[in-house]
Every structure is written in C-alpha cells, then in structure tokens.
Amino acid sequence: MTVHDKILTSFHRSTVFDPKIVHRPAGDAPTYFAAGAEIYAQGEKCGGLYTVEFGAVRVYRLLADGRRQISAFHLAGEMFGFETDVTHHFFAEALCATGIRIQRTTLLHGDLAGALLPMALQSLVRAQEHLLVLGRQNATERVAAFLLDMSDRQGGLRTIELPMARADIGDYLGLSIETVSRVFSRLRQKDVIRLPNLRGVEIVKRQALEDLAA
Amino acid sequence: MTVHDKILTSFHRSTVFDPKIVHRPAGDAPTYFAAGAEIYAQGEKCGGLYTVEFGAVRVYRLLADGRRQISAFHLAGEMFGFETDVTHHFFAEALCATGIRIQRTTLLHGDLAGALLPMALQSLVRAQEHLLVLGRQNATERVAAFLLDMSDRQGGLRTIELPMARADIGDYLGLSIETVSRVFSRLRQKDVIRLPNLRGVEIVKRQALEDLAA
DNA sequence: CGGCAATTTGAAGGCGCTCAAAAGTAGTGG
DNA sequence: CCACTACTTTTGAGCGCCTTCAAATTGCCG
Known part of the structure; x- marks a missing residue:
C-alpha cells in the first residue's frame, strides 16, 4: 500500500451517485454519459482503455478531507484510463454529454502495447508539463x-x-x-x-x- | 510549438557546463557520472532509455526566468528518459556519483514496446500522484x-x-x-x-x- | 417571474516567499 | 592538524499572494 493509497482509504463520495447513463451497449460500441456521470471510480476493476468520441472528461483523485486534484481533462479524440494496477486509482466523470468508446484490453503487451505506448507517453508528457505549472x-x-x-x-x-x-x-x-x-x-x-x-x-x-x- | 516549448525558448543554462564524466563506453555498457554531471539536456536528440544502476538522478524543466521544477527523482533500478519527441524536453543530471545503463531504442514498437509500457505507466502514475501533492x-x-x-x-x-x-x-x-x-x-x-x-x-x-x- | 446554482466581488487573515544574516559543513592547502 | 574559504543549511523578520468566509450578482430553466 503506497502513501497515496493510504491517504484515500477513508474516502467516501460526497454526493450520491447518479449514473444518468443513457445507453451502455456491450462490446466496443460507444457508451453515452450525461454531464456529471461517473465513468469509473477509484477502487473499481479496470475495464480497459477509454477514447472520448465527443464531449469531455475529468480524471481526478481525492484526499480524505475532500480536497480534489484533477490530473487531466480529456477532450474529443483523446485516450485515457491507463493504469498499472488491476483497479483504478482515479475517478473519471463526464463534464458534459459525452460519448466514450471502451476498448477492453486484457493483454497489455505485444503489438497492442506498441500502439498504446505513444498514447501513454502523451499522457506522461502532459502530466509532467502540468507539474511545472502546479509547482512553479x-x-x-x-x-x-x-x-x-x-x-x-x-x-x-x-x-x-x-x-x-x-x-x-x-x-x-x-x-x-x-x-x-x-x-x-x-x-x-x-x-x-x-x-x-x-x-x-x-x-x-x-x-x-x-x-x-x- | 506548445505553450511550454514557447516558455523555454529563451532558456540559457545558468552555470557553465562541467561534464565530469569519468568513463563513457560505447554500446550498452554503463556510463558513470559524477555529482552534478549532465546526463542529457533539453533540445538534445534522444539517445534512448536510461536505467539507474547506482546513485540517483533528477529530471527537470526550467522557466525562462530560472524557476525550476524537478518532475522526478530516479533511484537505483529505476528507468527514465521516456519522450514523445525526437528531442529531449527535459534535463537530466546525476545527484551524486551515478552509473547509468543506456539502452539505445530506435524502434519503440513491437515486443520492446510491450516491455516498456509498464515502465512508462509507472512513470505516469508517479507523475499523477505528484500532481495531487503539488496541487492540493x-x-x-x-x-x-x-x-x-x-x-x-x-x-x-x-x-x-x-x-x-x-x-x-x-x-x-x-x-x-x-x-x-x-x-x-x-x-x-x-x-x-x-x-x-x-x-x-x-x-x-x-x-x-x-x-x-x- | 421565481428559484436555484454558479459565478463574481469584497474583506480579512494565514501560509509560504523574499530578503537577510547566522550557523554548520566540507574541501583545500599551508 | 588547523586555518581558510566557499557553500549549504538554518533561522529570523516582514510582506504579498492566495485562501477563506461572506454577500451580491448573474445566468439558467422551470
């Protein structure tokens, strides 16, 4: 258990969850989320990778006392949901009416990984640039x-x-x-x-x- | 040119560069750096990936006025140097006497990428957790x-x-x-x-x- | 129009920064 | 070994930016 996991053990959602999901088909077809709808939560099992078809998403963590840090916004065309663990360490919610394509990736190696690496690195660079903003x-x-x-x-x-x-x-x-x-x-x-x-x-x-x- | 690249166009190193490199063999053998020695600089062509054999490394960016943000420290056993571009967007320096193994990776796809993805994701998770610290x-x-x-x-x-x-x-x-x-x-x-x-x-x-x- | 939520604006206070100086540490050479 | 120097770290004082608390305003939707 890392420092930050520990920080979040006492977490509880501040508002009652209202999915507001219009339509969630099986497989790789896009799923629709209304404004404020939860896409995934911390602690949930990872379902794969997510691509924004339209709309926008916030990805964030919470401290036990409710302080929130949004680590990234994701707009149409962008991919998110990279995790190292089998469970999510972040929350993801739709900012507005949003369509998400979910790729269920059980195997994260081989050619698939080769295609994913550039996307992951894009997220890494964004996060590192954001560190400069927040720090200095x-x-x-x-x-x-x-x-x-x-x-x-x-x-x-x-x-x-x-x-x-x-x-x-x-x-x-x-x-x-x-x-x-x-x-x-x-x-x-x-x-x-x-x-x-x-x-x-x-x-x-x-x-x-x-x-x-x- | 992104916002942050723009920020750094007027950058100049504040102290005169002193390589202090004891030994830099060819190929994949480890390279030794003295405390303060530069491993790579922003704008340099990317040479591959770097693994810390012993010692420690700081990776950072600078603002035009000299403000510095260290995005990560890397200790023995850890890998760094992931970039999306052909040139480095960061500086990397040895914090103390340090041995670095350099893997020259011209092709970042296929099975190699499959092995690298977990390392890149580790860096991503670290950066995102650091965002919470800096932001909140x-x-x-x-x-x-x-x-x-x-x-x-x-x-x-x-x-x-x-x-x-x-x-x-x-x-x-x-x-x-x-x-x-x-x-x-x-x-x-x-x-x-x-x-x-x-x-x-x-x-x-x-x-x-x-x-x-x- | 009325009601609710988000945003804006104001006032006061606190945390961390800047400036400054003292204390501690290390390295060098006599 | 000690003196000397240069650098890092520590500590103090005052200030400024941002936060908190509070209230007014705006915008939105029934």
Missing part, C-alpha cells in the same frame, strides 16, 4: 497556460467553449474557484480575453496570454 | 509525503540517506529551500524525524508522518 507558476500564469492549452487542443480557435465549471478549473490548477474567477476578471478588464457566455472564452490578445504563461 | 497539499504534507516516498523506494528503511540537496527537494515539491528547511526543523522538534547528518534522515515516528501526509 502563479495564479495568472496557471490560468493563461490553461486557456492556451484548451485553445490549442481545440485547433487553436480564437473562441472556445470550456466544457468545465470554475470549480473544475480550480481543482485542475490547484487554485480556489474565487482565485480562478478573479484572474478571469482581471484578464477581461485588460481586454486579453472576453467572456461572452458563462462557459465561453474569446482570446482577444493571444500574445499577451503567451507572455503571461511564461 | 501544504508544505508539511508535501515534505511528509516526500520522506515516506523516499523511504518506501529504499525498501522502507527507517534511516535513509537523501541523495539530493534541500534546493532539489524544494524544486521537486514546489517550495522554497527555506520552507523545506523549516518543515524539517519542525518535524525534528516534534521528534518525528532525526537528522544525524546533513543528508541523513531517520524516521522516528512513521505513523506520525503518514498522518501528516494525508
């Missing part, structure tokens, strides 16, 4: 890096629709929701971004964001 | 988790010899060296640990550390 950047830098990352992963669009709430962004960036909101407001005041909807973000001055992210 | 734990919790991790990875020994300086611990945990030192002192005052040497740590009350790490 201030609130403004974190939010700027986050917005640029989200934009890049949606094709570098000028206007993006965030699939997650402020609370999710905070738990991803290691900040309180109030601080996230304050940074958004400050960026809006400086005309670096515009906030047309609650979830929409228009990047007005990309260069300014990039300067801030450093 | 305070200074005391971070140091406690670090000490337990170091102890566990050295066989759960009661007394361990840290191969790294306070500055390295700080850059790993996202803290200043002063804060790391203060937490060490506080743990010593509470008789949770003892500090026989500058680098030595004796874990007197493991349970207390585990309670703190949560």
Whole structure:
C-alpha cells in the first residue's frame, strides 16, 4: 500500500451517485454519459482503455478531507484510463454529454502495447508539463497556460467553449474557484480575453496570454 | 510549438557546463557520472532509455526566468528518459556519483514496446500522484509525503540517506529551500524525524508522518 | 417571474516567499 | 592538524499572494 493509497482509504463520495447513463451497449460500441456521470471510480476493476468520441472528461483523485486534484481533462479524440494496477486509482466523470468508446484490453503487451505506448507517453508528457505549472507558476500564469492549452487542443480557435465549471478549473490548477474567477476578471478588464457566455472564452490578445504563461 | 516549448525558448543554462564524466563506453555498457554531471539536456536528440544502476538522478524543466521544477527523482533500478519527441524536453543530471545503463531504442514498437509500457505507466502514475501533492497539499504534507516516498523506494528503511540537496527537494515539491528547511526543523522538534547528518534522515515516528501526509 | 446554482466581488487573515544574516559543513592547502 | 574559504543549511523578520468566509450578482430553466 503506497502513501497515496493510504491517504484515500477513508474516502467516501460526497454526493450520491447518479449514473444518468443513457445507453451502455456491450462490446466496443460507444457508451453515452450525461454531464456529471461517473465513468469509473477509484477502487473499481479496470475495464480497459477509454477514447472520448465527443464531449469531455475529468480524471481526478481525492484526499480524505475532500480536497480534489484533477490530473487531466480529456477532450474529443483523446485516450485515457491507463493504469498499472488491476483497479483504478482515479475517478473519471463526464463534464458534459459525452460519448466514450471502451476498448477492453486484457493483454497489455505485444503489438497492442506498441500502439498504446505513444498514447501513454502523451499522457506522461502532459502530466509532467502540468507539474511545472502546479509547482512553479502563479495564479495568472496557471490560468493563461490553461486557456492556451484548451485553445490549442481545440485547433487553436480564437473562441472556445470550456466544457468545465470554475470549480473544475480550480481543482485542475490547484487554485480556489474565487482565485480562478478573479484572474478571469482581471484578464477581461485588460481586454486579453472576453467572456461572452458563462462557459465561453474569446482570446482577444493571444500574445499577451503567451507572455503571461511564461 | 506548445505553450511550454514557447516558455523555454529563451532558456540559457545558468552555470557553465562541467561534464565530469569519468568513463563513457560505447554500446550498452554503463556510463558513470559524477555529482552534478549532465546526463542529457533539453533540445538534445534522444539517445534512448536510461536505467539507474547506482546513485540517483533528477529530471527537470526550467522557466525562462530560472524557476525550476524537478518532475522526478530516479533511484537505483529505476528507468527514465521516456519522450514523445525526437528531442529531449527535459534535463537530466546525476545527484551524486551515478552509473547509468543506456539502452539505445530506435524502434519503440513491437515486443520492446510491450516491455516498456509498464515502465512508462509507472512513470505516469508517479507523475499523477505528484500532481495531487503539488496541487492540493501544504508544505508539511508535501515534505511528509516526500520522506515516506523516499523511504518506501529504499525498501522502507527507517534511516535513509537523501541523495539530493534541500534546493532539489524544494524544486521537486514546489517550495522554497527555506520552507523545506523549516518543515524539517519542525518535524525534528516534534521528534518525528532525526537528522544525524546533513543528508541523513531517520524516521522516528512513521505513523506520525503518514498522518501528516494525508 | 421565481428559484436555484454558479459565478463574481469584497474583506480579512494565514501560509509560504523574499530578503537577510547566522550557523554548520566540507574541501583545500599551508 | 588547523586555518581558510566557499557553500549549504538554518533561522529570523516582514510582506504579498492566495485562501477563506461572506454577500451580491448573474445566468439558467422551470
């Protein structure tokens, strides 16, 4: 039992689980999840690998006292669910209406592993870059890096629709929701971004964001 | 070019490079590095995978202004150097006298990849657990988790010899060296640990550390 | 329009950082 | 062996960024 497993032994879910699953077919066909629906939970047996067909996913861990760290968001086309153990060490939930293709991979070696290694390494690099953000950047830098990352992963669009709430962004960036909101407001005041909807973000001055992210 | 690559374009090494390499044979034989010696640098062409035979290694990234984030320490028996690109995105340096076995892997698929996937996933899980520490734990919790991790990875020994300086611990945990030192002192005052040497740590009350790490 | 949740904004306080200096450690050479 | 130097670690004081607590505002959906 590792340090972090120990941390989580006393965990209990804070809200009652409501699956909200519209349709879960057998085999490799996509499964549909409503916003907030659980895809898998810590301690569950690993079911394989997951590919986001549409929508978005948050993957996170919890501390015993309820503090949450979202280790990654996964958007359409991305793969997640890599684990070293037979049971999940993380929770995965849909951020919005989401379609997931589940590949049941009992054997993780041979040619299949050869195809998976690049995907796993992609996740590793993302996690390592996120370590730099969490370890050494201030609130403004974190939010700027986050917005640029989200934009890049949606094709570098000028206007993006965030699939997650402020609370999710905070738990991803290691900040309180109030601080996230304050940074958004400050960026809006400086005309670096515009906030047309609650979830929409228009990047007005990309260069300014990039300067801030450093 | 990603956000983080951009961040690092203006990077320059802060100290003059002194290889201090005693012996670097060809092929798969181990290479020896003195304390502080560079194993590879950001931007260099990837040479393959690296296995620590003895000693210890730090892998890190830098921001343009010199802030450093150590993404991982690697001890004897551990493998590192996984990259998605043809060039390194990180720096790797020996923390002390260290022997490294370099496997030159031109093809990262097939059975070889099958053997590598578990190692890569191990790195991924470590990075994700570290995200929880950096994102959601305070200074005391971070140091406690670090000490337990170091102890566990050295066989759960009661007394361990840290191969790294306070500055390295700080850059790993996202803290200043002063804060790391203060937490060490506080743990010593509470008789949770003892500090026989500058680098030595004796874990007197493991349970207390585990309670703190949560 | 009314009600609920999410977001925003404000005020006060705390944790960790920066700056600074003292104490301890190691390495070198006389 | 000891003196000298350079570096690391420790300790102190003050400050600033972010958090917490609280309340106002906005947005959304019936």
